[in-house]
Amino acid sequence: MRYVGWSHNHRFREVTNMREPNGMPRMPLRPATAVLLVTLSGFACASHRILVPPRLNLVPYGSVGLVTFTMENAKGSLHEFATRRFEEYVLAAQTGIEVREFPRADSAQALAGGDRGVPVVFFGHLKVSNVKPSGGLIGLSLPHVEATVSADLSVELRSTKTGGVLWRSSAAATEKVGQLAIVGGQPEFAARDPNDAYGHLVNRLVYAVTYDVRSTWVKQ
Numbered sequence: 001m002r003y004v005g006w007s008h009n010h011r012f013r014e015v016t017n018m019r020e021p022n023g024m025p026r027m028p029l030r031p032a033t034a035v036l037l038v039t040l041s042g043f044a045c046a047s048h049r050i051l052v053p054p055r056l057n058l059v060p061y062g063s064v065g066l067v068t069f070t071m072e073n074a075k076g077s078l079h080e081f082a083t084r085r086f087e088e089y090v091l092a093a094q095t096g097i098e099v100r101e102f103p104r105a106d107s108a109q110a111l112a113g114g115d116r117g118v119p120v121v122f123f124g125h126l127k128v129s130n131v132k133p134s135g136g137l138i139g140l141s142l143p144h145v146e147a148t149v150s151a152d153l154s155v156e157l158r159s160t161k162t163g164g165v166l167w168r169s170s171a172a173a174t175e176k177v178g179q180l181a182i183v184g185g186q187p188e189f190a191a192r193d194p195n196d197a198y199g200h201l202v203n204r205l206v207y208a209v210t211y212d213v214r215s216t217w218v219k220q
Contacts, residue, residue, distance in 0.1 A: 065121035076189030171208030175201035
């Protein structure tokens with residue numbers, strides 16, 4: 001209901017009776033409450049997520065081979081550490097498979113089959129570049145230094161029946177590493193604790209190349 005009155009300054013002013021039809025006063029809606037209601041409404045209407053199976057399903061193979069990765073432009077055990085981390089990621093991503101390890105010297109045997117024959121084999125190559133020791137010391141022999149290192153990891157899955165490539169993936173990363181030796185200007189990875197020294201670098205590379213091996217959540 002509205003009332004119109006005459007004020008002392010001879011101007012009309014309108015007064016509104018702020019009551020609902022039931023006689024109860026109308027409560028103002030605060031901005032924060034309105035935003036919360038809109039947000040909750042959006043969540044209620046949002047699409048749900050589904051788990052998509054991996055693009056590279058290894059379960060049908062049952063057993064897969066893994067040859068120790070090769071390494072370029074560096075010495076030490078970085079490639080062996082990357083191989084083990086790759087194996088861990090694959091086994092964690094898919095159950096119902098086993099991984100048979102082959103040293104690099106037995107790569108031909110792994111691909112040909114034999115007593116330890118497997119239907120498919122993983123091969124990988126690690127390339128190190130742009131090693132920049134802290135403090136800008138280059139071309140010297142240094143026992144233990146921190147350095148910024150760039151690396152590329154490429155992995156492929158080959159059929160032991162045909163020798164053909166069934167799958168391939170690659171990744172690149174740059175990270176600061178520790179416990180690195182520079183011998184004759186070339187980096188040498190021989191840390192007592194490789195996970196602490198250059199685990200971040202290897203984890204980034206392996207996580208990226210194993211994307212197709214993992215199940216992923218997507219919105220539908």
